[in-house]
Amino acid sequence: MNPARYLLAPVWLAQLATGAKNFSKNPVIGSRRLNARGLHAWRVKRAHAMAARRRTKIGRKVDAEDRAAFDRDGFVEKRDFLPADAFEKLRASVFTFTGPAREMVQGDTITRRIALDPKALKAVPELAALLDRPDWRWLIRYAGSFDQEPLLYIQSIVSHAHDGDPDPQTHFHADTFHPTVKAWFFLTDVAEDEGPFCYVPGSHRLTPERLAWEREMSVKAVEGKVDRLSAKGSFRVSEDELPALGLPAPRKFAVPANTLVVGDTFGFHARGPSARPSVRVEIWAYGRRNPFLPWKGLDPLSLPGIA
Incomplete structure (x- = not known):
């Protein structure tokens, strides 16, 4: 055995108390024997219990109807989120804003993001006003x-941008093993056949069926019986598997502009396929912290400047 593996053992063990999820890069997280005995399932169960306690405190500041919808479905949809005049001003400002962008190519689809850093928010005060809203x-x-600020971007999804394999984000999946958040405030209308966000209602709940599935998938991941992204800890699920998990058919968010959707991406979600070249533009928020922190805690990777 490579002696370096012994030197890395403390790091691998320490990662058990973090959001590390890659079965192929950490031989402790990726241990068949440990996962057969329930290591991954224990991490899932523990992380969800801690998230529930944190939400108890935060929930006091959330509208009761929104809180009930989220607890039931794993997402909240709010149409006409801004007054019409405020939305039109925000959209006009965003569409004329220029800033450094990064692009990611997955299959035939391009995801382009402009980070909403302090400089960008100063240039577009309408965005700063949106982010200051208590309901947001x-x-x-x-x-x-x-209770921490998510990472924020102006995001564009360009479908069928070039010849390539189908977009892998059209496969239903969970982002990781613990509750996380993503939010989409749509600046353009989203048609049902132009890459809408899709979510399986109730799939954020850690039911006995889901926990058993997580345990089974963890063993398959270390045995090489799953796809590459599942082996990295973002488990894929087919729609045919949903009934056995007690879950309904996915919901497609074909919504008008000025709609906010907030979801827990431990729940199964995907980007719907697009029947034609299309562009979707949104304000996109993303938050993923160390799930084993009892409250806000010290998470070095989320400190200003590093995040």
């Missing part, structure tokens, strides 16, 4: 279970 701030924090 606390709903996203409740979904993510942490």
